[in-house]
Amino acid sequence: MFREIPTVLTAEEIIDKMFRRAKKVEVPLSRNKLLMHRNLSIAKIFTARDVAVHTLKRYVDKFPYINKMHPFYRSLLELLLDKNQYKKSLGALNWAIGKIESLATKYSRKIKGCGKIEEALKLRKEFYGRAASVIKQISSNLQFLAQAREIMRRLPDIDAREPTIVIAGYPNVGKSELVSKLSTAKPEIAAYPFTTKGIIVGHMxxxxxxxxxxxxxxxxxxxxxxxxxxxxxxxxxxxYLANLIVFLLDPSETCGYKLEEQENLLDEIKLSFNVPILVVENKADLLRRESGFIKISAKTGEGVDMLVDLIMERVNTHSQVQRRL
Ligand SMILES: Nc1nc2c(ncn2[C@@H]2O[C@H](COP(=O)(O)OP(=O)(O)O)[C@@H](O)[C@H]2O)c(=O)[nH]1
Ligand SMILES: [Mg+2]
Known part of the structure; x- marks a missing residue:
């Protein structure tokens, strides 16, 4: 979705492109010089208009509506950019499209009715000036959208419709080890706002x-x-993404964190996320304790098949399917 957003040109670049293309326009030679010049001026005006309209329309089409996005992306974008400014900027582009279209219509009509070659030239210049001024007026909007594009391109590339499990737990409890055990292919790193580490996305x-x-x-x-x-x-x-949070505990405490600390984090996550949580005790090869939680060893693979069954059970329950719809 975000990969398709085109590079946003600056106002100057759009103006350059309009007039560079208009300059190349030619019309068949004709004995009627006045008619020929009128046609030439009109053709140039239409070319300049088409470049501007096509360029701006593409932006309007390709920048996604934030309000229609999946809530995961919507909530991230609301943190990263000014949503009102975003809407206003796309609105400004629409305004410029309409303005340039009507200027082109107006000036081509005037040129059709003019009686002198010089006048046709003068009107063409006048159109150029006014069209350029319209583009200059949306200069800050184009700049804003160029920045928005950079922000959107750095968002994590995740399929928000696919059932998703998010792994949580203190460092060194075995999260990476488990993700690599569960994933069919090598997990990929996706960017995530406010962390340089990114998130790791695997598929099962x-x-x-x-x-x-x-x-x-x-x-x-x-x-x-x-x-x-x-x-x-x-x-x-x-x-908004997680159908299930798998919280890993390391009762062996070889991770360097006391079990009590780990349980506090679990409680906090329970309170903060309105998402079902599956608590899993890892490193069962090192230590097993009496508890109602499923025990696995991400390292040896012990218990991992059973964990997959449990995960699938939770992900496929009626409520989960409903959440997706
Ligand atoms: N003995 C044992 N070591 C494990 C197990 N799972 C992970 N480890 C080790 O614990 C360390 C931290 O694991 P890692 O997956 O990087 O933890 P993360 O920080 O939660 O991603 C690594 O040295 C792993 O090899 C396990 O089930 N048993
Ligand atoms: Mg890790």
Whole structure:
């Protein structure tokens, strides 16, 4: 969706392009010089108009409507750019399209009715000046959209419609190890706002179709309270994506965090995300304790098949299907 947004030219670049193309326009030679010059001027005006309208229309078509986006992307974009300014900028482009179309119509009519070659030339110049001024008036809007494009292109590239599992838990509890065990292909890194690490996206093929697995280094691996408001909202955007959060505990504490600390993070995530959570105890090869949670070893693979069954059960329950629709 975001890959299709074209590069946004500056006002000067659009103006250059309009007149460069208009300059190349030719009409058949004719004995009637006045008629020939009128036709030439009109053809040039229409070419300049077409360049401007085509360029701007493409932007209007290719920049997505934020309000129609999946809530995951919508909530991230609301943090990253001024939504009103975005709407206004696209509106300004529409205004410019209409303005240039009507100027072209008006000036071509005037030229048709003019009686002198010089006048045709003068009117053509006048159109150029006015059309250029319209484009200059949307210069800041074009600039804003160029920035918006850069922001949108850096958004994580995820299929928001695919059932998605988000993995959480303190560092070193085995999240990456588990994601690589569950993924059918090598997980990919996707950019994520406010973290340089990005998120890791893997895919699991199941009899019910593909499931996306997301590892979130630096996001869901420490208390949310330590983040600033914007970071926190960017992290919470994951709730729109996740059908299920798999929270990994490491009772062996070889990760370097006390189990109690880990459980506090679990409680916080439970409170902050309105998403079903599956608690999994990892590193069962090192330590097993009495608890109601499923036990696995991401390292040896023990219990992982059972975990997949549990995940699929949770992802395919009626409520989950409803959430997707
Ligand atoms: N013994 C044992 N070690 C594990 C297990 N899962 C992960 N590890 C190790 O724990 C360390 C941290 O794992 P990693 O997947 O990078 O943790 P993450 O920070 O949560 O992504 C690595 O050295 C892993 O090899 C497990 O089930 N058993
Ligand atoms: Mg990791």
């Amino acid at each position: 093929e199941t009899e019910y179709g593909r499931v996306q697995i997301i590892d979130t280094p630096g996001l869901l691996d420490r208390p949310l309270e330590k983040r600033n408001k914007i970071e926190k909202q960017a992290i919470l955007a994951l709730k």
